[in-house]
Amino acid sequence: MNQKKPAVWYEHLHTEKDTGARRGRIHTPHGTFETPMFMPVGTQGAVKGVDNKTLKEIGSQFILANTYHLWVRPGDELIAKAGGLHKYMGWDQAILTDSGGFQVFSLAKARKLTEDGATFKNHVNGDKMFLSPEVAMRIQNNLGSDIMMQLDEAIPYFETYDYVKESMQRSLRWAKRAKDYHKKTDTQALFGIVQGAGFRDLRTESANELVKMDLPGYAVGGLSVGESKKEMNRVLDFTVPLLPEDKPRYLMGVAAPDSLIDSVIRGIDMFDCVLPTRIARKGTLMTKHGRVVIKNSKYKEDFSPIDPDLSYYSDNPIRTEQFGNRARYDVPGYSPYQNLSKSYLHHLFNANERLGAQIASEHNLRYLLNLMEEMRKAIEEDRLLEFRKQVLEDYGYNKKDARLF
Amino acid sequence: MNQKKPAVWYEHLHTEKDTGARRGRIHTPHGTFETPMFMPVGTQGAVKGVDNKTLKEIGSQFILANTYHLWVRPGDELIAKAGGLHKYMGWDQAILTDSGGFQVFSLAKARKLTEDGATFKNHVNGDKMFLSPEVAMRIQNNLGSDIMMQLDEAIPYFETYDYVKESMQRSLRWAKRAKDYHKKTDTQALFGIVQGAGFRDLRTESANELVKMDLPGYAVGGLSVGESKKEMNRVLDFTVPLLPEDKPRYLMGVAAPDSLIDSVIRGIDMFDCVLPTRIARKGTLMTKHGRVVIKNSKYKEDFSPIDPDLSYYSDNPIRTEQFGNRARYDVPGYSPYQNLSKSYLHHLFNANERLGAQIASEHNLRYLLNLMEEMRKAIEEDRLLEFRKQVLEDYGYNKKDARLF
Numbered sequence A, B: 001m002n003q004k005k006p007a008v009w010y011e012h013l014h015t016e017k018d019t020g021a022r023r024g025r026i027h028t029p030h031g032t033f034e035t036p037m038f039m040p041v042g043t044q045g046a047v048k049g050v051d052n053k054t055l056k057e058i059g060s061q062f063i064l065a066n067t068y069h070l071w072v073r074p075g076d077e078l079i080a081k082a083g084g085l086h087k088y089m090g091w092d093q094a095i096l097t098d099s100g101g102f103q104v105f106s107l108a109k110a111r112k113l114t115e116d117g118a119t120f121k122n123h124v125n126g127d128k129m130f131l132s133p134e135v136a137m138r139i140q141n142n143l144g145s146d147i148m149m150q151l152d153e154a155i156p157y158f159e160t161y162d163y164v165k166e167s168m169q170r171s172l173r174w175a176k177r178a179k180d181y182h183k184k185t186d187t188q189a190l191f192g193i194v195q196g197a198g199f200r201d202l203r204t205e206s207a208n209e210l211v212k213m214d215l216p217g218y219a220v221g222g223l224s225v226g227e228s229k230k231e232m233n234r235v236l237d238f239t240v241p242l243l244p245e246d247k248p249r250y251l252m253g254v255a256a257p258d259s260l261i262d263s264v265i266r267g268i269d270m271f272d273c274v275l276p277t278r279i280a281r282k283g284t285l286m287t288k289h290g291r292v293v294i295k296n297s298k299y300k301e302d303f304s305p306i307d308p309d310l311s312y313y314s315d316n317p318i319r320t321e322q323f324g325n326r327a328r329y330d331v332p333g334y335s336p337y338q339n340l341s342k343s344y345l346h347h348l349f350n351a352n353e354r355l356g357a358q359i360a361s362e363h364n365l366r367y368l369l370n371l372m373e374e375m376r377k378a379i380e381e382d383r384l385l386e387f388r389k390q391v392l393e394d395y396g397y398n399k400k401d402a403r404l405f
Helices: A050-055 A067-072 A075-080 A084-089 A101-106 A133-143 A161-181 A200-212 A229-242 A257-265 A275-281 A344-350 A352-380 A385-395 A399-403 B052-056 B068-074 B077-083 B085-089 B102-106 B133-143 B161-181 B200-212 B229-240 B257-266 B275-281 B343-350 B352-379 B385-395 B399-403
Strands: A011-014 A022-028 A031-035 A037-039 A063-065 A094-096 A108-112 A118-121 A128-131 A146-148 A188-193 A217-220 A250-251 A270-272 A284-287 A291-294 B008-014 B021-029 B029-037 B037-039 B063-065 B095-097 B111-112 B118-121 B128-131 B147-148 B187-192 B217-220 B249-251 B270-272 B284-287 B291-292
Touching: A011 A031, A011 A352, A022 A352, A031 A037, A031 A352, A037 B352, A063 A067, A063 A352, A067 A101, A067 A128, A067 A133, A075 A133, A084 A200, A094 A133, A101 A118, A101 A284, A161 A188, A161 B161, A188 A200, A200 A217, A200 A229, A217 A229, A217 A399, A229 A257, A257 A352, A275 A284, A275 A352, A275 B077, A275 B102, A284 A352, A344 A352, A344 B085, A352 A385, A352 B352, B008 B352, B021 B352, B029 B037, B037 B352, B052 B063, B063 B068, B068 B077, B068 B102, B068 B128, B068 B133, B077 B133, B085 B095, B095 B133, B102 B118, B128 B133, B133 B147, B133 B161, B161 B187, B161 B200, B187 B200, B200 B217, B200 B229, B217 B229, B229 B257, B257 B352, B275 B284, B284 B352, B343 B352, B352 B385
Parallel strands: A037 A270, A063 A094, A094 A146, A146 A188, A188 A217, A217 A250, A250 A270, B037 B270, B063 B095, B095 B147, B147 B187, B187 B217, B217 B249, B249 B270
Antiparallel strands: A011 A022, A022 A031, A108 A118, A118 A128, A284 A291, B008 B021, B021 B029, B111 B118, B118 B128, B284 B291
């Protein structure tokens, strides 16, 4: 085995005393970033409504981009010509790309799945396309993301044992094919995805076989697709311990504050989800005291701040070469969430002002990035359970849940 | 006459040697700002697609808000309860509000005009409303803008002499009524509006009568409504000299680079227009080398920067108490317009990504704010005609025009 560090590697800093939650760092060709982390989603090479400068200011580290969408528009070869996705979208920090599989199984039409891969018609112009483990790698190699995901099959949580087994084993074969195809291991890291739905033996087989492939990181897939939170925790309880301690662990598609904390408690380092920006565009804010549906008429004359306790700027140093540390106003403590009222944001949504969705999107991302910052601190200070209790109580989860763990 | 300075006053710095163009400052209760200036328009209390922080970074000084829109939604009394428009929209620099008249004459339905004012149905829910010189002042007093405009009648440029005369004289009477109503002269300045279309004697009567009212500033109204640029220059040539030299002069609704320069040459200090953000949302960029229609397929693989010569941050110090100077990245020279390509912006518009309109809106405003910064420097250095020639040539106006003055 080569002793040279792979493109992406995990540095462990601290294990929380009560829960075993991990505080670490992920080193990438585009900087070093703190875990546990939440990754904003930039579906088509842009986080919806939030520009790069703002993303940096609110403490974004990695962002996630969708292989399927970029493949369809503007095309991975065009992005390669432009010098890769980082340069194309002007983002000098780390990027994770998914495999495209999830969108093929949710957005595309006329899908046909074989051992080889999936043929389908794309959702934009209906062109027939073919996605295989190798194609997913070729596209992601063209995009030049720091972390690439293997192609797997996105299946519903409640499928039959036989179907889940067959699909999981196919995903394992696809992981092997992805690894064999991928040659740019010095600049891009391929992560495997553990499948197996709620079946412990299938999760175990999936994890063990993937670990044997010695990939630089692993995701737990097939969760956050409609199963209960309790069920998700149960799967994480027996799956995460199977993954190596010296590599990053990524749980896909999670953004609910309780799930973030409960998954970190179970050893997860990385998360992504479109939820914060998607609900923002409809006018729902995630705040310390729970969701605020800002279009509600009760906010019409509510002149209290959007989120008085939420600071704007991240205190977390980002290490990248191009920009150094983030911008700051000369006057400390500036925060749009403290300076703007619920009434104002209500007005913007009511009057169809696009700035409303922008502010709400930025706010929700900052809420989650700040939550992760506070969670990292709570791990460092060995008080994660106390932190969990407080966050859940503040957010308004019922008190039984908040005491559950 | 009281020797105390009014709420808003003009400080003259330099007169350009060849043209007589003015370089000055406008002092307001919300800071001191450099002229000549361009004011971004925040129609409903928000500049479409550009947040306050970005507005500051790109060097915005005053912004303009529309009385009619804020009256309809969310209502001027609500904004007064919130502590005024500055606080409501989180903008601590100066605000100019129009009278609402322009929208009544362009957007509203079932309009009926009398000496007293105008009744109409608003464009949002059809409610019957009444706007008079006094109501326009009451609303603007509630908004608390630094500069308020008198109600006038917005008429087409090519009307009969008799109609223009009658309308101009009514506007004069309305100016008097506005002045009589306005009691908050220590914090808000009322500007009069010179009317008279293309008729020199009517413009003269209007200007002379308004100047007798000793208002703190004057606008030239009824221009940029379809007449030729030559015609607009002709009116400015005989109108502006009638206005006092020690007060700000404002030309409404102008954003074309040649018109901005030619009007500054004729003694104008302030401009506003929705054009830069409106065309941005459709994908048109204003650049040093003319308009770029970014949706055009020729930009699909054009990896050159959006605008390589346009710097992001204003060098122009803004003097306000809350924020001090603007934010900056720690690394100098950061500019989204230099870091992002035409191909990327083409993709964002092509894929209906809202970030496209945001970047384009910010870009066009920065283009104009930067143009004004360079124009101020050219005045200071007595090389405005040379500057005009260069800007017009670069922008692609035909060479005959560029030599015209």
